[in-house]
Amino acid sequence: MAISYNAVDHPFPNLNRRVTTRWVHLTIEKYHKKAGAIAYIFCSDEEILRINKQYLNHDYYTDIITFDYTENGVISGDLFISLDTVQSNSEKFGTIYEEELHRVMIHGILHLCGFKDKTPDDEKVMRKKENEALDFFTSQLKK
Numbered sequence: 001m002a003i004s005y006n007a008v009d010h011p012f013p014n015l016n017r018r019v020t021t022r023w024v025h026l027t028i029e030k031y032h033k034k035a036g037a038i039a040y041i042f043c044s045d046e047e048i049l050r051i052n053k054q055y056l057n058h059d060y061y062t063d064i065i066t067f068d069y070t071e072n073g074v075i076s077g078d079l080f081i082s083l084d085t086v087q088s089n090s091e092k093f094g095t096i097y098e099e100e101l102h103r104v105m106i107h108g109i110l111h112l113c114g115f116k117d118k119t120p121d122d123e124k125v126m127r128k129k130e131n132e133a134l135d136f137f138t139s140q141l142k143k
Contacts, residue, residue: 003035007042010083013101020102023137024109028075031113036069036076038112040105048082061085066108079108099134106133 003021005012028035043051045061052058052065063085069076081104090100110129111117117126 003038003040005040005042009047010042010044013042013083014098015101019137019140020105023133023140024106026136026140027106027109027133028113032073033070033113034074036071036074038076038109039078041078041080042083043080045082045084048080048085051080063089063104064108066111068112070112075109075112077108077112079105081105081108102134102137103130106130106137109133 003024005015005017007013024038025035048063048065049059049061052060052062055067056065061082063082065080067078067080069078081101083101086101086104087097089095089104090097093100095103107117107126107130110126110133115126115129116122
């Protein structure tokens with residue numbers, strides 16, 4: 001199925017959609033799943049706060065909210081990403097903006113694949129999987 005990219009109330013980020021789509025598909029396949037309908041929606045802090053309040057009853061900013069529609073091993077979902085928070089996190093952690101954006105993008109996919117990050121042990125596994133996926137993405141850019 002398709003992976004779509006949209007921007008709401010924020011300029012669209014600089015993404016190589018072809019390479020990114022291939023990377024997401026290969027990451028999903030690595031975990032023996034199939035890609036369904038996946039929508040990335042890039043937005044502002046204010047939009048992600050609105051979504052967080054409206055749908056999750058949370059009153060705080062975050063970098064990503066993932067709505068999971070996965071069924072029978074077919075990964076589907078809407079992934080809302082605050083580009084404002086991605087930018088501030090890249091500055092806070094001393095990372096390149098594009099790397100932070102890709103980390104958040106694959107973080108949502110890993111959640112859809114079943115990985116959690118609520119406990120310290122789960123978070124450690126999640127970071128390891130994110131780093132593996134980012135290394136793979138970098139190798140794909142060289143092809």
